[in-house]
Amino acid sequence: xxxxxxxxxxxxxxDVRRMLEGLPEPAILLTPGHEILAANTAYRxxxxxxxxxxxxxxxxxxxACDKNGEACPLRATIDSGRRQRVFHIQxxxxxxxxxxxxxxxxxxxxxxxxxxxxxxxEIPDVRVADGSAMVGRAPSFLRAxxxxxxxxxxxxxxxxxxxxxxxxxLAARAVHQMSARRGRPFMPVxxxxxxxxxxxxxxxxxxxxxxxxxxxxxxGLVDATAGGxxxxxxxxxxPLSVQVKLLRLLETGTFRKVGxxxxxxxDFRLVCATHRxxxxxxxxxxxxxxxxxxxxxxxxxxxxxxxxxxxxxxxxGEFLSAKHPDKTIGPDALARLTxxxxxxxxxxxxxxxxxxxxxxxxxxxxxxxxxxxxxxxxPREPGAPMLGGADFLVSGVRPLDELEAAYLSWAVARTPDRxxxxxxxxVSERTLYRKLDHARRWSAE
Numbered sequence: 001x002x003x004x005x006x007x008x009x010x011x012x013x014x015d016v017r018r019m020l021e022g023l024p025e026p027a028i029l030l031t032p033g034h035e036i037l038a039a040n041t042a043y044r045x046x047x048x049x050x051x052x053x054x055x056x057x058x059x060x061x062x063x064a065c066d067k068n069g070e071a072c073p074l075r076a077t078i079d080s081g082r083r084q085r086v087f088h089i090q091x092x093x094x095x096x097x098x099x100x101x102x103x104x105x106x107x108x109x110x111x112x113x114x115x116x117x118x119x120x121x122e123i124p125d126v127r128v129a130d131g132s133a134m135v136g137r138a139p140s141f142l143r144a145x146x147x148x149x150x151x152x153x154x155x156x157x158x159x160x161x162x163x164x165x166x167x168x169x170l171a172a173r174a175v176h177q178m179s180a181r182r183g184r185p186f187m188p189v190x191x192x193x194x195x196x197x198x199x200x201x202x203x204x205x206x207x208x209x210x211x212x213x214x215x216x217x218x219x220g221l222v223d224a225t226a227g228g229x230x231x232x233x234x235x236x237x238x239p240l241s242v243q244v245k246l247l248r249l250l251e252t253g254t255f256r257k258v259g260x261x262x263x264x265x266x267d268f269r270l271v272c273a274t275h276r277x278x279x280x281x282x283x284x285x286x287x288x289x290x291x292x293x294x295x296x297x298x299x300x301x302x303x304x305x306x307x308x309x310x311x312x313x314x315x316x317g318e319f320l321s322a323k324h325p326d327k328t329i330g331p332d333a334l335a336r337l338t339x340x341x342x343x344x345x346x347x348x349x350x351x352x353x354x355x356x357x358x359x360x361x362x363x364x365x366x367x368x369x370x371x372x373x374x375x376x377x378x379p380r381e382p383g384a385p386m387l388g389g390a391d392f393l394v395s396g397v398r399p400l401d402e403l404e405a406a407y408l409s410w411a412v413a414r415t416p417d418r419x420x421x422x423x424x425x426x427v428s429e430r431t432l433y434r435k436l437d438h439a440r441r442w443s444a445e
Contacts (some may be wrong), residue, residue, distance in 0.1 A: 087146030145397035152178035162302030164426035165345030170275035176229040184228030192428040206258035236276035405439035
């Protein structure tokens with residue numbers, strides 16, 4: 001139930017000003033009509049001039065955020081009568097930054113909203129060793145980033161979902177860097193790259209003499225995480241035989257080295273990622289249901305690049321600034337990049353931009369420097385399987401086995417090396433061989 005508003009806010013009392021100034025984070029006091037009444041020192045130091053309204057100060061808008069396609073925490077607070085939080089991009093003297101806006105009503109003695117207190121919680125920039133950063137302003141991307149920020153302060157297991165190349169490891173690093181464990185190790189484990197025979201020993205370690213060649217004991221990745229974040233990438237590729245041991249680790253918080261009898265205490269925050277449909281794998285029996293519910297406490301879906309085309313220019317500029325700061329993207333090239341469907345998502349975009357930068361001798365990347373087979377949108381390569389939505393409408397609904405067999409046949413003809421093909425498809429070699437065998441048997445029927 002909405003609270004009633006005062007017709008005009010009262011003058012800001014001295015105690016309210018002292019409360020505002022005492023806040024460590026940037027904060028402002030607003031009227032229900034979006035006008036800024038006061039700002040604390042932290043706000044002025046971070047964002048410079050205070051401005052007249054919250055929407056002009058944060059976005060340089062002429063009207064409220066909800067009139068410009070963005071969420072308005074002030075309106076949500078007034079409508080609900082309760083504190084609200086919204087993920088935003090804040091513009092200031094240092095440029096745009098990601099922030100978490102927290103807005104709460106300040107009531108008068110009659111229980112009406114007199115002011116609204118806005119606190120701005122800054123979110124640290126997330127970068128990895130190669131300079132990659134989480135960049136974007138598309139609503140779908142901001143929703144995902146906002147969920148990551150909400151989950152980060154807790155120890156709740158996070159499951160990051162998304163197609164291959166959407167930046168799942170970078171998202172996992174964002175959770176780690178925004179958490180209280182940021183000073184401890186971030187330990188990535190590539191589940192699809194570990195053979196089943198080595199998975200348990202790599203994860204839990206082993207004792208001397210546990211197997212042939214174990215000449216001395218080895219510390220496992222779980223133990224090496226030591227109070228940090230354990231990131232299990234492509235958890236859908238974890239063998240069933242290991243899944244039960246991983247479940248026991250999560251349920252008891254303890255593990256035992258291969259060949260050992262002593263149980264060791266584990267201390268880590270779990271973040272998992274996959275491009276697979278784990279719910280479907282549970283129904284098929286290839287993924288344990290109890291483990292699925294353990295890791296799926298806080299799912300976050302990263303959008304594919306084709307659903308955030310407005311970010312392509314920004315992402316391309318980020319890639320160039322990291323390695324080729326003297327180069328820019330010409331309008332013709334940018335138009336082609338924006339039209340492309342990007343099946344490889346951000347990873348594919350990075351590779352294309354890097355190739356164009358190496359091919360250009362000037363300071364502007366042009367469309368003629370795009371790869372020869374770049375189809376934006378262009379006709380489909382001869383022999384390519386029909387996988388697009390329009391093709392389904394033309395050819396009719398077809399069995400999934402037929403589509404997978406056709407795609408694998410096309411992919412194998414172009415990438416005969418199985419290891420390279422498995423990496424390109426985002427699966428383990430074991431999974432690829434199983435799928436190829438199934439496709440051969442299905443085609444023979």
